[in-house]
Amino acid sequence: MGGLVNYVIRRLLFAIPVFLAVSVITYLITNAAGDPVQIVKFGIRNISPAQLEYLRLYFHEDLPVYIRYFYWLNDFLHGNLGQSLYTGSVVALIVPWIGTTLELQIPALALALAIGVPVGIYSAKHQYTKGDYAITTTAIFGISMPTFWIGIMGIIVFSYYLHWLPAFGAYSSYPPYWWGSPFMDALAHIILPLAVLTLVSIATITRLVRANMLEVLRQDYVLAARASGVSEFKVTFKHALKNAITPVVTIVGLSFGVLLGGAPALETTFSWPGLGKAFVFAATRLDLPTVLGITMIITIMVLIANIVTDLAYAVLDPRVRIT
Amino acid sequence: MTEAKPATKQRGASQAAVAWRRFRKNKSALAGATVVGFFIFVAVYGVFFAPLPSRSFWCLYNSCADLPPFQNWAHPLGTEPSGIDVFSEILHGALGDLYVGVVATAISVLIGLLVGALAGYRSGVSGALLLGITQIFFVIPVLILILLFARIGQLLVAHGLGLTLIVVILGIFGWPTIAFVTRGEILRIKELEFVQAARSLGASNTRILFRHILLNVLSPIIVLASLLVAGNILTEVVISFLGFGDPSTSTWGLLLQEGFSYVRTSWWVSVFPGIAVVVAVLGFNLLGDGLSDALNPRIRE
Numbered sequence: 001m002g003g004l005v006n007y008v009i010r011r012l013l014f015a016i017p018v019f020l021a022v023s024v025i026t027y028l029i030t031n032a033a034g035d036p037v038q039i040v041k042f043g044i045r046n047i048s049p050a051q052l053e054y055l056r057l058y059f060h061e062d063l064p065v066y067i068r069y070f071y072w073l074n075d076f077l078h079g080n081l082g083q084s085l086y087t088g089s090v091v092a093l094i095v096p097w098i099g100t101t102l103e104l105q106i107p108a109l110a111l112a113l114a115i116g117v118p119v120g121i122y123s124a125k126h127q128y129t130k131g132d133y134a135i136t137t138t139a140i141f142g143i144s145m146p147t148f149w150i151g152i153m154g155i156i157v158f159s160y161y162l163h164w165l166p167a168f169g170a171y172s173s174y175p176p177y178w179w180g181s182p183f184m185d186a187l188a189h190i191i192l193p194l195a196v197l198t199l200v201s202i203a204t205i206t207r208l209v210r211a212n213m214l215e216v217l218r219q220d221y222v223l224a225a226r227a228s229g230v231s232e233f234k235v236t237f238k239h240a241l242k243n244a245i246t247p248v249v250t251i252v253g254l255s256f257g258v259l260l261g262g263a264p265a266l267e268t269t270f271s272w273p274g275l276g277k278a279f280v281f282a283a284t285r286l287d288l289p290t291v292l293g294i295t296m297i298i299t300i301m302v303l304i305a306n307i308v309t310d311l312a313y314a315v316l317d318p319r320v321r322i323t
Numbered sequence: 324m325t326e327a328k329p330a331t332k333q334r335g336a337s338q339a340a341v342a343w344r345r346f347r348k349n350k351s352a353l354a355g356a357t358v359v360g361f362f363i364f365v366a367v368y369g370v371f372f373a374p375l376p377s378r379s380f381w382c383l384y385n386s387c388a389d390l391p392p393f394q395n396w397a398h399p400l401g402t403e404p405s406g407i408d409v410f411s412e413i414l415h416g417a418l419g420d421l422y423v424g425v426v427a428t429a430i431s432v433l434i435g436l437l438v439g440a441l442a443g444y445r446s447g448v449s450g451a452l453l454l455g456i457t458q459i460f461f462v463i464p465v466l467i468l469i470l471l472f473a474r475i476g477q478l479l480v481a482h483g484l485g486l487t488l489i490v491v492i493l494g495i496f497g498w499p500t501i502a503f504v505t506r507g508e509i510l511r512i513k514e515l516e517f518v519q520a521a522r523s524l525g526a527s528n529t530r531i532l533f534r535h536i537l538l539n540v541l542s543p544i545i546v547l548a549s550l551l552v553a554g555n556i557l558t559e560v561v562i563s564f565l566g567f568g569d570p571s572t573s574t575w576g577l578l579l580q581e582g583f584s585y586v587r588t589s590w591w592v593s594v595f596p597g598i599a600v601v602v603a604v605l606g607f608n609l610l611g612d613g614l615s616d617a618l619n620p621r622i623r624e
Contacts, residue, residue: 029471
């Protein structure tokens with residue numbers, strides 16, 4: 001157990017410099033994008049010199065950029081992400097967006113695992129049969145499509161042509177609700193984006209599980225287990241799967257970052273009010289503090305996901321803890 | 324040395340022959356190679372078949388805007404309400420996507436090989452540092468940072484660079500996987516007998532690294548590069564779709580972005596460029612998978 005604790009501490013210590021490196025780079029690039037005072041100025045009619053001077057002091061423009069960064073870092077670590085250049089404080093804007101993004105991502109990941117892992121095992125066990133060819137062909141199509149484009153196709157077919165499902169948003173703000181009640185309305189809104197995200201994730205997970213399973217099934221100890229009369233079911237699920245699943249855990253943890261990163265296009269397509277859409281909107285109108293805030297929040301979420309993955313990996317595979 | 328050369332050459336040829344035989348047997352790999360060949364052909368010669376020049380609004384002034392597909396054979400895939408011809412634009416866009424996919428991958432492969440070779444060949448502090456930098460890229464939200472760089476780079480360099488800006492950004496963010504794999508392979512290969520033999524013959528470090536090791540590392544890198552081209556095309560499509568690309572060069576992502584604003588009425592502007600993306604990306608993915616099967620020595624015939 002001591003090895004495990006040590007391992008987790010080491011991963012945490014790796015996360016801190018990564019966070020700092022990303023924050024420095026993001027801070028510098030948003031700083032290079034332009035002067036926030038000039039952007040805010042457009043929103044205020046007849047701005048007075050006193051107001052301008054106040055804005056300049058607010059953004060610490062009298063100080064060099066490396067000192068400003070530490071002001072920002074101090075605020076960030078105290079949970080203050082500053083004010084949006086348009087309206088409201090960034091924290092108040094971001095917090096509900098985190099919820100809506102996870103509301104879409106976590107069920108998608110869970111569904112994709114529940115379907116993708118068994119399908120991958122089936123495909124590996126029946127290599128070079130018709131079922132395997134059907135699965136691998138579908139999966140390679142799945143990873144070759146832009147996620148948001150499948151979303152657009154879904155909107156064209158199910159919303160504009162068949163009128164079965166709503167085309168955008170996470171809920172209707174006022175009646176008439178889809179399918180009767182506000183709850184069913186939210187359900188109607190989530191079906192299409194959730195289905196698209198799940199399908200794409202299933203493709204990735206199935207391919208991974210299949211490849212790892214094939215690699216493991218080819219190994220000598222599986223042959224030895226079979227030779228000593230262990231049933232095929234036990235060989236697959238007890239001997240092979242245990243070793244095939246460990247790399248999958250890592251990749252799923254990493255792909256959580258990819259999922260979150262893939263969120264901008266999909267959320268924009270469905271007008272899903274989450275972090276990704278907010279990021280695109282803020283970046284388009286150069287809302288620099290919001291862009292910086294969202295980037296760092298997503299970075300932290302991905303780092304946490306990675307640490308959790310590493311932990312799961314260390315529990316599953318004792319060898320990892322030593323090195 | 325002159326005597327050793329024919330021997331290595333012969334062995335290399337036979338390895339390549341084995342790989343080629345396996346590749347030829349693999350139907351999906353052949354299909355992938357065909358699609359990739361067709362894509363490159365369209366990208367290079369598409370200009371000659373396209374009815375209209377790139378980003379041309381000709382139809383807006385010649386009463387053929389917002390045509391549905393398969394009705395007017397001068398505009399087989401229809402036109403946008405703004406007058407842009409979808410078929411021409413797909414042909415022109417192929418070049419943009421090929422450029423982004425291939426050149427960004429080339430940059431990534433160069434950086435990745437260099438970093439991976441150094442990290443693998445040099446143990447000690449510099450190797451550990453390079454490995455650490457490589458690992459950082461695996462735990463950060465890369466696409467978000469790519470979008471941020473694309474958006475702000477677009478502002479800072481105006482439209483001077485166009486697609487090249489995206490190429491450079493994708494190239495800079497794509498190398499870590501290649502470096503990681505290169506390092507692993509080098510750590511494995513440098514302990515093998517033939518490297519020890521070369522060293523005992525007095526070959527220099529540089530010679531061993533470039534002549535003996537890198538050549539053996541290449542096969543997994545070719546596979547990764549093919550998959551990376553596919554990934555880069557997908558990322559370019561996302562960047563342009565979100566409006567962070569170059570609005571004056573034809574790419575499929577830009578066409579999809581325009582299509583999405585008319586999606587309610589003119590579905591064809593969203594459908595056809597998407598199919599083009601899927602076909603091209605599928606080609607590179609199939610090619611990569613096929614190469615991986617053909618070049619993997621662990622899979623016995």
